Structure formats: C-alpha cells, structure tokens
Amino acid sequence: MNQEKVIVIDFGGQYNQLVARRVRECNVYCEIYSYKTDLSKIKEMNPKGIILTGGPNSVYEEGAATCSKELFEMGIPVLGLCYGAQLMSHVLGGKVERAANREYGKTETSFDTTSKLFTGIPETSIVWMSHFDYISKLAPGFKSVAHTDNCPVAAAENEDAKLYAIQFHPEVLHTQYGKEILFNFVRNICACEGSWRMDSFVETQIKDIREKVGDGKVLLALSGGVDSSVLAALLAKAIGPQLTCVFVDHGLLRKNEGDEVEEVFGKSGNFDVNFVRVNAKDRYYAKLAGVCEPEKKRKIIGEEFIRVFEEEAKKIGAVDFLAQGTIYPDVVESGLGGESAVIKSHHNVGGLPDFVDFKEIIEPLRNLFKDEVRKAGLELGLPEYLVFRQPFPGPGLGIRIIGDVTEEKVRIVQDADAIYREEVALAAEEWKKQNGIGAEERSALSVSERFEAAYNSNPSWMPDQYFAALTNMRSVGVMGDERTYDYAVALRAVRTVDFMTAEAADIPFEVLQKVMSRIINEVRGVNRVMYDLTSKPPGTIEME
Numbered sequence: 001m002n003q004e005k006v007i008v009i010d011f012g013g014q015y016n017q018l019v020a021r022r023v024r025e026c027n028v029y030c031e032i033y034s035y036k037t038d039l040s041k042i043k044e045m046n047p048k049g050i051i052l053t054g055g056p057n058s059v060y061e062e063g064a065a066t067c068s069k070e071l072f073e074m075g076i077p078v079l080g081l082c083y084g085a086q087l088m089s090h091v092l093g094g095k096v097e098r099a100a101n102r103e104y105g106k107t108e109t110s111f112d113t114t115s116k117l118f119t120g121i122p123e124t125s126i127v128w129m130s131h132f133d134y135i136s137k138l139a140p141g142f143k144s145v146a147h148t149d150n151c152p153v154a155a156a157e158n159e160d161a162k163l164y165a166i167q168f169h170p171e172v173l174h175t176q177y178g179k180e181i182l183f184n185f186v187r188n189i190c191a192c193e194g195s196w197r198m199d200s201f202v203e204t205q206i207k208d209i210r211e212k213v214g215d216g217k218v219l220l221a222l223s224g225g226v227d228s229s230v231l232a233a234l235l236a237k238a239i240g241p242q243l244t245c246v247f248v249d250h251g252l253l254r255k256n257e258g259d260e261v262e263e264v265f266g267k268s269g270n271f272d273v274n275f276v277r278v279n280a281k282d283r284y285y286a287k288l289a290g291v292c293e294p295e296k297k298r299k300i301i302g303e304e305f306i307r308v309f310e311e312e313a314k315k316i317g318a319v320d321f322l323a324q325g326t327i328y329p330d331v332v333e334s335g336l337g338g339e340s341a342v343i344k345s346h347h348n349v350g351g352l353p354d355f356v357d358f359k360e361i362i363e364p365l366r367n368l369f370k371d372e373v374r375k376a377g378l379e380l381g382l383p384e385y386l387v388f389r390q391p392f393p394g395p396g397l398g399i400r401i402i403g404d405v406t407e408e409k410v411r412i413v414q415d416a417d418a419i420y421r422e423e424v425a426l427a428a429e430e431w432k433k434q435n436g437i438g439a440e441e442r443s444a445l446s447v448s449e450r451f452e453a454a455y456n457s458n459p460s461w462m463p464d465q466y467f468a469a470l471t472n473m474r475s476v477g478v479m480g481d482e483r484t485y486d487y488a489v490a491l492r493a494v495r496t497v498d499f500m501t502a503e504a505a506d507i508p509f510e511v512l513q514k515v516m517s518r519i520i521n522e523v524r525g526v527n528r529v530m531y532d533l534t535s536k537p538p539g540t541i542e543m544e
C-alpha cells in the first residue's frame with residue numbers, strides 16, 4: 001500500500017499521540033517513531049512531512065534527546081513543536097536559553113499571517129504555551145513569524161528550506177487555531193492530498209486480510225468491547241465462516257451484554273461467522289466465592305479466562321491465525337512506536353497466545369487510534385451502542401462489587417447500572433435532539449458526520465465513563481412503614497482524556513435524582529444511592 005504519510009518524531013512529550021491524531025484528522029496518515037530511529041529508516045519511509053514533538057529536556061543539556069542536522073537537509077518539510085522547535089534552532093545554529101519565568105497556559109499571540117503556516121487565521125489569537133526555554137537567537141535563514149509579550153519567537157520559519165518551528169502546542173484544543181495550523185502544514189506545505197479515510201482503510205484491510213489468510217482458519221477471543229467487536233466485524237466481512245469467535249461470558253458483564261453480543265455475532269446477526277458463547281458464570285462464581293481482596297479477585301478472573309479459553313481452543317483444534325485487537329496506542333505505549341512509553345497496568349488477555357495452537361498472530365487494527373476504530377465499526381455496520389461503548393474492565397463487575405462477589409450482588413449492580421446508563425443516555429439524547437442532531441437525523445448521515453454527531457457532540461457534562469458499583473455497605477432506611485437494612489449503591493461518573501487522571505462529571509442534579517429514585521424503587525436490596533465525587537488521583541476510576 002503506497003499510503004502518503006507524515007512522521008511524528010517523538011522526543012518524549014506528553015502530547016505525542018495527540019499530534020498524530022490531529023494529523024490524521026486532516027485525513028493524512030501519520031505514524032510515531034522514537035527520536036532514536038535511524039535516519040535511513042525514516043528516509044526509506046519516504047514521508048511527505050516530519051513533525052518533531054515536545055519533550056522534557058533542555059536542548060543544551062548534556063545527553064539531551066537530539067537529532068542529526070541531516071534531518072533538516074532532506075528537502076522534506078519539518079515542523080518542530082516546543083522542544084522540537086528549540087531543537088531545530090539549536091541544531092541549525094540558533095541559540096536556546098532558559099527564560100527568567102516559565103511561560104505557561106493560554107497566551108495571546110500575534111501571527112504573521114503571510115506565513116504559509118498561518119494562512120487564513122486571525123492576526124492575534126490564544127495558544128497553549130508550556131516552556132521554560134526559549135529561542136533567544138534565530139538560526140541562519142530563519143525569521144520570526146509569531147510572538148507573545150514574553151516570547152519574541154513564538155514561531156520561526158525558513159520558507160525556502162521548508163522548516164517551521166513553533167514554540168506553542170497546536171495539537172491541544174486550548175490553541176484556538178491549532179487545527180488550522182496543522183492543516184496548513186500537512187495539506188499545504190507538505191502537499192498531502194488527504195486520502196486517509198475510513199472507508200478506504202476498511203476496503204484495503206479486507207483485501208489484505210483475504211490475501212494473507214487465504215483459506216486458513218482464524219480464531220478470535222471476542223470480549224464484546226469496541227476493539228474486539230470491530231475486529232470481528234472486519235474479519236467477518238473479509239473471510240466469513242473461516243473465523244471462529246469465542247465469547248466467554250463470565251457472568252460479570254453488564255446487564256444483557258452477553259445477549260447483545262450474541263445478537264450481533266450469533267446466528268441471528270448479520271455476520272456469517274462461527275460464534276461460540278461459553279456460559280462460564282457458575283465456574284467464575286464458584287471460584288470467587290468468599291474472596292474479598294481486589295487483586296486476588298482480578299487474578300482469579302484472569303486465570304479462569306485463560307482456562308476456559310484453552311478448553312474451547314482445544315475443541316476447535318489447530319488454527320492458522322490468532323487475531324488480536326491491538327490498536328495504535330497499545331503499540332506506542334508498549335514502547336514499539338514512540339518514546340514516551342506509558343507502562344500499561346491493565347491487560348485483559350494476558351498470555352493467551354501460549355494456550356492456543358496457531359501459526360501466526362494477525363492484528364488488523366494495529367495502526368488505528370480508538371476514534372478510528374469506532375469509525376471503522378460504523379463503516380462495517382455495527383450498531384451505535386456497540387461502537388460507542390464506554391471502556392469496561394476485563395474483570396468486569398467483579399471489581400465493581402466491593403468485597404465478595406455473589407449472584408445476588410451481581411444482579412443488584414447490573415440492575416442499578418442499567419438504570420443509570422439508560423437515564424444518562426436519555427438525557428444526553430434529549431440534549432442532542434434539542435441541538436438538532438437527534439438519532440433519527442443521525443441515521444441519514446455519512447459515517448464521519450454520524451461519528452461527529454453521535455460521539456463528539458455531547459452535552460458538556462457527558463461522562464467519558466460512568467457506572468454503578470456496589471459499596472458492600474449496608475445501612476438503615478425506611479420504606480413505607482418498614483425499617484430496611486440494605487445495600488448502598490455508588491454512582492461513578494468521570495470526565496477524562498486519557499483515563500490516567502479524571503474529574504467527577506457534573507451530571508445534572510435532576511438526572512441523578514431520577515436515577516436514585518428509580519434504583520431505590522426498582523432494584524430490590526438497595527436503600528441508598530451515593531454519588532462519588534472523587535478525582536483521580538487520589539481515587540481510581542474503578543473502586544477496586
């Protein structure tokens with residue numbers, strides 16, 4: 001596939017993935033590589049443009065992350081951001097020094113709009129700054145094309161050499177015209193056509209999968225989450241009944257979730273694949289009986305998954321391929337792509353490959369960001385409720401029930417959670433209807449318009465993740481004339497970008513009140529509902 005691409009060279013900045021995502025939003029394919037990557041390898045990839053990210057170092061420090069001068073002499077347009085901008089200046093003969101004060105936050109900036117980078121944007125606007133060092137002397141051939149009160153070189157360029165350096169962060173939303181600036185770089189300066197689209201990705205993947213798999217057999221552990229569902233749909237379209245999906249229902253899923261997955265991928269669904277649902281609820285409950293310690297519960301659930309899957313895999317026998325729903329952030333975060341390796345603390349399907357008799361792993365989604373996986377899902381005809389599903393932990397409700405797990409407690413948390421999700425979804429849909437993008441209108445839109453309307457146009461309080469949990473606390477209440485002694489349900493709802501830090505979401509009080517009253521009235525065994533206001537840190541999103 002001869003896909004035009006831009007390469008992001010990662011110097012360890014916190015926004016590296018965001019830069020790549022923003023480039024892809026300009027319909028230009030983009031990959032992230034560590035600054036340690038050989039220049040020859042970069043040349044081989046023949047990128048249409050290169051972007052250098054921010055990073056934690058100072059360019060003048062000994063041992064600071066660096067790059068060779070040659071990178072700027074290949075005739076390929078280069079855009080340096082923050083540390084990347086300072087590095088470009090430093091390597092090409094300018095000077096970078098430490099300022100007396102750090103420039104941090106939203107900053108008014110003046111732009112020379114005759115620069116190709118700033119074409120079409122106003123002469124002054126707000127940008128996001130975060131730097132101590134600044135470019136105190138321009139490299140030869142460069143001129144300043146933006147400044148702030150404290151920073152004489154907020155951006156510099158050498159137009160003839162196609163080199164651009166910007167001190168602020170166009171990739172974060174706080175920069176008012178960040179999108180336009182990145183668009184100007186990739187589409188105008190790098191002259192990318194903008195051919196990266198989900199429909200063509202799906203088409204090429206289907207072709208590639210067919211070529212690779214031939215008449216081989218493929219096995220997939222389907223969890224019902226977004227990634228594995230989209231992967232199943234993609235493989236189903238490509239190779240149909242050569243695919244076997246094994247779906248382990250551990251009895252710790254959300255209410256009706258097992259049936260929903262079966263409806264989509266089972267016999268009555270639109271996909272012609274072998275679908276095996278293993279109802280392993282009793283096994284899990286037996287193993288978990290009386291176990292209260294969170295890590296122990298996680299371990300039991302993980303190990304039991306392997307055991308159940310192994311048994312199923314044995315029944316199926318040898319397969320040619322094992323499909324995995326790895327996505328691009330997994331690749332980058334495991335250190336294979338960029339520089340800033342985040343240690344992944346959660347693994348759903350640890351060690352699975354060891355237990356299956358297969359020849360090769362296939363990972364057709366490994367180049368996609370999560371949003372792109374969702375778009376691919378819509379493209380493949382999966383229902384919105386599956387495609388826009390919020391994250392759900394591998395150990396499921398097992399870690400949303402504090403203390404020991406029983407069938408009764410699972411029922412309580414499932415019922416309370418279903419009411420909570422239903423009411424929040426209703427309130428959000430009502431909001432969307434009033435803002436002119438209701439479900440009916442959405443169904444007539446193209447995939448990318450639908451994605452925007454359904455996913456990116458939510459009320460500001462809409463949580464990124466929300467669920468009910470069982471506190472394991474019982475307290476006294478009164479219902480009718482009777483004293484009760486029942487459980488307290490906790491409602492959690494967070495706003496977050498990366499799930500590493502989070503704030504409690506401010507769901508409207510009337511919605512919460514309705515949820516509370518429905519839970520108390522409809523869920524037997526609950527007489528109290530609490531709203532968890534804790535941020536992360538110090539709290540985690542899940543309770544265990």
Ligand code: XMP
Pocket residue numbers: 298346347348391392393394395465499536539540541542543544
């Ligand atoms: P915490 O609770 O660590 O959660 O703040 C951060 C995000 O990770 C999800 N999570 C898990 N996902 N297996 C998973 O696949 C797990 O064991 C697990 N524990 C937490 C959690 O739902 C949230 O999105």
